Amino acid sequence: MRTARLLKQSLRMMTRSKLRSGFMMLGSLVGVAALTLVVSVGQGANRKMLTTVRQIVGGSSILLFSRGGRLVGGPRGEASRLTLDDLAAIAKELPAVEAWDPQQGLMAPVRSAGASDTARVIGQSERWDRVWDRGVSRGELFDAAAVASSARVALIGETVVRELFGHEDPLGAEILVGSVRCRVIGILEPFGTDAHGMDRDDEVVVPISTAMRRLMNVDTIQTAKLLVSDPARIAETTREVRRILRERHGLAPGQPDDFVIRSSLQAQAMVGKVQRVLFLFLPLVAGVLLLGGSAVAASLMLSSVNERVGEIGLRRAVGARPEDIQLQFLLETAVTALGGGVLGLLVGCGAAQMVARKLALGDVFSWNAIFLGLAAAAATGLLAGVVPARRAARLQPADALR
Amino acid sequence: MIELREIGKTYTRPGSDAVRALDGVSLQIDRGEFVAIVGASGSGKSTLMNVLGLLDRPSEGRYLLDGRDVADLGVNELAGLRNQRIGFVFQAFHLLPRTSALENVELPLLYSDRASIKGLGRRALEAVGLADRIEHRPSELSGGQQQRVAIARALVNEPDLLLADEPTGNLDARTAGEIMAIFKTLHQAGRTLVLITHDAALAAHCDRIVHLDQGRITARKEAS
Numbered sequence: 311m312r313t314a315r316l317l318k319q320s321l322r323m324m325t326r327s328k329l330r331s332g333f334m335m336l337g338s339l340v341g342v343a344a345l346t347l348v349v350s351v352g353q354g355a356n357r358k359m360l361t362t363v364r365q366i367v368g369g370s371s372i373l374l375f376s377r378g379g380r381l382v383g384g385p386r387g388e389a390s391r392l393t394l395d396d397l398a399a400i401a402k403e404l405p406a407v408e409a410w411d412p413q414q415g416l417m418a419p420v421r422s423a424g425a426s427d428t429a430r431v432i433g434q435s436e437r438w439d440r441v442w443d444r445g446v447s448r449g450e451l452f453d454a455a456a457v458a459s460s461a462r463v464a465l466i467g468e469t470v471v472r473e474l475f476g477h478e479d480p481l482g483a484e485i486l487v488g489s490v491r492c493r494v495i496g497i498l499e500p501f502g503t504d505a506h507g508m509d510r511d512d513e514v515v516v517p518i519s520t521a522m523r524r525l526m527n528v529d530t531i532q533t534a535k536l537l538v539s540d541p542a543r544i545a546e547t548t549r550e551v552r553r554i555l556r557e558r559h560g561l562a563p564g565q566p567d568d569f570v571i572r573s574s575l576q577a578q579a580m581v582g583k584v585q586r587v588l589f590l591f592l593p594l595v596a597g598v599l600l601l602g603g604s605a606v607a608a609s610l611m612l613s614s615v616n617e618r619v620g621e622i623g624l625r626r627a628v629g630a631r632p633e634d635i636q637l638q639f640l641l642e643t644a645v646t647a648l649g650g651g652v653l654g655l656l657v658g659c660g661a662a663q664m665v666a667r668k669l670a671l672g673d674v675f676s677w678n679a680i681f682l683g684l685a686a687a688a689a690t691g692l693l694a695g696v697v698p699a700r701r702a703a704r705l706q707p708a709d710a711l712r
Numbered sequence: 713m714i715e716l717r718e719i720g721k722t723y724t725r726p727g728s729d730a731v732r733a734l735d736g737v738s739l740q741i742d743r744g745e746f747v748a749i750v751g752a753s754g755s756g757k758s759t760l761m762n763v764l765g766l767l768d769r770p771s772e773g774r775y776l777l778d779g780r781d782v783a784d785l786g787v788n789e790l791a792g793l794r795n796q797r798i799g800f801v802f803q804a805f806h807l808l809p810r811t812s813a814l815e816n817v818e819l820p821l822l823y824s825d826r827a828s829i830k831g832l833g834r835r836a837l838e839a840v841g842l843a844d845r846i847e848h849r850p851s852e853l854s855g856g857q858q859q860r861v862a863i864a865r866a867l868v869n870e871p872d873l874l875l876a877d878e879p880t881g882n883l884d885a886r887t888a889g890e891i892m893a894i895f896k897t898l899h900q901a902g903r904t905l906v907l908i909t910h911d912a913a914l915a916a917h918c919d920r921i922v923h924l925d926q927g928r929i930t931a932r933k934e935a936s
Contacts (some may be wrong), residue, residue, distance in 0.1 A: 311825075316823070461802060565936075620804075625823075629824065630823050631787065633788075706768040711806070
């Protein structure tokens with residue numbers, strides 16, 4: 311009863327000094343908002359990066375590029391000598407390579423009855439869904455027979471669907487890919503933009519043989535991805551792949567590679583570096599802001615205690631115990647810190663949403679950020695409240711009334 | 713009710729000599745008395761009030777309240793005694809700003825163990841003639857009204873002892889007279905009052921006058 315009365319009165323008193331309460335809230339607001347923003351965006355960015363990295367290099371894999379070539383699109387490298395036979399030989403010699411998928415493609419016009427679009431057309435094997443970890447959301451994939459017979463079938467991305475068909479059903483429709491008539495048999499799983507900002511839904515996937523013979527008339531491939539069964543053997547397998555390719559391409563010692571080889575180990579090292587920034591450096595900055603906020607709140611609270619010495623003395627004179635005084639000041643900081651913290655959460659989440667939209671990070675709502683933010687608010691209150699409250703409680707009533 | 717035996721109080725401040733504020737003060741105050749403690753500034757009368765009001769502990773001597781030595785009591789017990797047994801009226805009123813008269817009066821009730829405090833504050837304000845000023849803030853009240861709010865606050869827990877430290881020091885003569893009239897009424901109703909003042913004319917209203925000079929009692933006399 312007594313405590314309830316005291317708490318209620320303390321809250322009422324706080325509403326009467328709105329300016330002071332407001333400034334104290336600002337301290338935890340800034341810190342918590344910064345922390346929430348950094349944690350939300352950090353997690354979103356991390357998720358995005360891991361997804362992207364997984365889609366490119368998979369769990370444990372090796373990527374091969376013909377010299378000067380890119381992952382997809384772009385001009386063919388002059389010295390491109392990577393062939394399907396190279397890959398078949400590698401797979402045969404190295405049992406650690408459990409699956410592989412070649413890629414050859416170009417930017418090409420894609421047309422339907424009434425509309426056209428310029429899309430990235432990529433030839434791949436029947437194993438691409440497994441190797442690249444992407445499938446179809448509707449329809450079906452092409453099989454080994456389709457690859458063997460250079461079948462005129464295509465899988466198209468959502469952007470292509472929108473450009474060519476609008477709201478009509480594209481499955482089973484005929485489209486012109488370059489000058490080759492293909493039947494749409496599947497819709498690619500939505501992907502969004504990739505690490506380079508390219509729209510990966512503006513793609514058409516056809517059998518590799520269809521791309522090489524019918525579309526481009528080439529006998530080399532641009533890219534290949536090899537899945538390695540044992541993550542521990544990536545480095546060793548990478549060396550072996552290089553050796554086999556150099557042998558098959560007849561490269562003398564000292565001559566540079568005519569291909570580029572990248573393993574998921576390198577990607578993981580890069581991921582580690584980015585994660586250090588996301589989860590160490592940025593939260594550190596936020597932590598400093600939080601400490602700054604605490605310091606502001608604490609100094610305001612201390613000056614509030616100094617300013618209210620007379621009030622404290624009077625309260626002691628009419629019967630307040632030291633712990634009552636302490637409770638009052640702790641409550642004031644707790645309420646302002648948590649109030650500011652909740653506002654800070656809103657501000658931080660809002661800012662995170664804005665940043666996420668700018669950077670296309672997808673949904674960045676994070677319970678971690680909420681909990682961390684609230685914990686930070688509580689910490690601010692504790693840091694800012696305990697010392698002033700103790701000082702207030704220790705004041706001697708006779709001194710405080712002077 | 714109150715018995716002080718050879719009370720001494722010495723303040724030591726770093727960097728300066730010790731100040732002897734009270735020196736061997738012995739004083740007895742019985743229930744229902746109206747006592748004035750008179751002295752010039754620096755005579756130790758405020759220190760004596762702090763000791764009497766359990767706001768400060770004496771350096772030496774014994775203070776018996778109802779026969780009990782207050783030196784044996786802990787901080788919380790002293791707070792409880794101040795809350796239940798003693799009411800304070802200060803020269804500077806010490807009202808909480810931006811807070812209604814009623815809430816100011818209710819402050820001691822907050823710290824009491826009462827289950828319900830409803831209506832007590834209003835009744836105390838009525839007793840000092842401020843029934844129509846309940847929701848006014850201190851800044852909206854005159855000095856005399858503010859001091860009446862402070863008196864209502866001192867009385868709200870029905871204490872035995874009322875300690876007033878220069879209660880009229882900030883008021884004009886007419887208002888001071890009103891405040892003294894309230895004290896007289898309270899005295900007639902049987903309360904124990906201790907008035908601390910430098911003003912001999914004010915002290916003349918009391919039953920008994922104790923003169924304090926440089927921390928010592930120099931004269932006691934019964935008023936006529």
